[in-house]
Amino acid sequence: MKAVHLLLTALFTAVALSGYTQATFKGKVFNHRNQDRLYGAIVSCTDVHGKTVNTVTDDDGAFKFKHLAYGDYDVKVEYVGFASYSSHVTIVEGKPSEVRIELEEQVRELADVRVFGKINAEEETGARQKEQRSYNIVNVISARAMERSP
Numbered sequence: 001m002k003a004v005h006l007l008l009t010a011l012f013t014a015v016a017l018s019g020y021t022q023a024t025f026k027g028k029v030f031n032h033r034n035q036d037r038l039y040g041a042i043v044s045c046t047d048v049h050g051k052t053v054n055t056v057t058d059d060d061g062a063f064k065f066k067h068l069a070y071g072d073y074d075v076k077v078e079y080v081g082f083a084s085y086s087s088h089v090t091i092v093e094g095k096p097s098e099v100r101i102e103l104e105e106q107v108r109e110l111a112d113v114r115v116f117g118k119i120n121a122e123e124e125t126g127a128r129q130k131e132q133r134s135y136n137i138v139n140v141i142s143a144r145a146m147e148r149s150p
Contacts, residue, residue: 022069025098071091124144
């Protein structure tokens with residue numbers, strides 16, 4: 001009886017540990033045009049159940065996902081100024097899981113630029129503008145004009 005109990009305990013332990021086999025998935029992200037490493041790119045890894053884990057590339061453009069179960073994943077990489085990258089990856093036991101990802105630049109040009117400024121109220125032009133835009137009749141004296149007057 002004790003042998004059966006010990007055998008069942010060993011069997012359940014082996015089954016439980018087999019469900020926890022975990023892999024590491026890593027890679028590097030580069031600029032396709034000049035092969036620069038891209039620091040700060042957001043890398044997402046989504047499994048077949050919809051669970052997503054995210055990480056950010058380091059100074060060397062490298063990323064690493066630890067403790068992933070073996071299976072299929074969708075990998076997505078996003079970086080400002082570059083087109084998004086998506087790929088399907090299968091992590092298999094015994095094979096190293098490492099990828100090299102090159103992102104294409106996505107250039108956009110501005111249609112127009114608007115610059116807004118504010119006139120200093122202490123200057124003479126600021127005082128004149130305040131007089132012109134007021135709803136009542138006012139006489140505004142700037143700080144500069146007061147400094148100059150006796």
